[in-house]
Amino acid sequence: MCYVKVDNVERIYEEFTSNLKKNIGKIPRSGYPRISKLKELTNDQRFIVTDISGNTLYVGTPYGERPDSVFWRSLESAKYAKHFEVLYDLTYSKEDYRTAQNMLDKFFPPITDTFDACTLDWAKVLLVTLDLHKLSSQTIHKSVNDKLQQLLKTNGPLTPEWNKIKQKYEDILKGE
Structure with missing residues (x-):
């Protein structure tokens, strides 16, 4: 797995999900491949992408105590x-x-x-x-x-x- 730090996770998430909808007609939330919902966690806002082989990317924008x-x-x-x-x-x-x-x-x-x-x-x-x-x-x-x-x-x-x-x-x- 790998954490990818980005400046605007919401924009990246929107791009991922809109392209998934356009190309496969849905947003896969389970199985392989899949993408999680955008999440608000303690240290960042992130989503998770898992490819067909099970490789996982955490894509997020860190923030303090928001x-x-x-x-x-x-x-x-x-x-x-x-x-x-x-x-x-x-x-x-x-x-x-x-x-x-x-x-x-x-x-x-x-x-x-x-x-x-x-x-x-x-x-x-x-x-x-x-x-x-x-x-x-x-x-x-x-x-x-x-x-x-x-x-x-x-x-x-x-x-x-x-x-x-x-x-x-x-x-x-x-x-x-």
């Missing part, structure tokens, strides 16, 4: 914060969906139960759950989707944070 990065990877609840950060990294950085699902099942309550943290934290957990399910099975988890819709209707988009939640939710549904 507020968006901290927003997506963190929870206010001290009870869940560390587990959520690991869950986020397993899902988006390592793309280890099986381990991420096991962690989700072990450390977070069932999605239909009451989550004993603020609703914004719950929305973040549900977003990762929804995306994890879609990434691993290519389907939308109905009860997670319903709960997210309910939270969005009840809590957002009144603040910039809830606007971010709504945008990410729409991106997951569109497959972005």
Whole structure:
């Protein structure tokens, strides 16, 4: 594997994905070859490309403590914060969906139960759950989707944070 540092990862990602759509009619997210979604991680924004032989390129633009990065990877609840950060990294950085699902099942309550943290934290957990399910099975988890819709209707988009939640939710549904 190799890390390729670029000045504008969003532009490079857009070029990769638009050419894939044009040439093969889709963006391959699993199997070989494949390309990941654009990810916001602690130290950079990146995507991963794996060729037909399994060679992997991490393409990214480093940044410091960017507020968006901290927003997506963190929870206010001290009870869940560390587990959520690991869950986020397993899902988006390592793309280890099986381990991420096991962690989700072990450390977070069932999605239909009451989550004993603020609703914004719950929305973040549900977003990762929804995306994890879609990434691993290519389907939308109905009860997670319903709960997210309910939270969005009840809590957002009144603040910039809830606007971010709504945008990410729409991106997951569109497959972005």
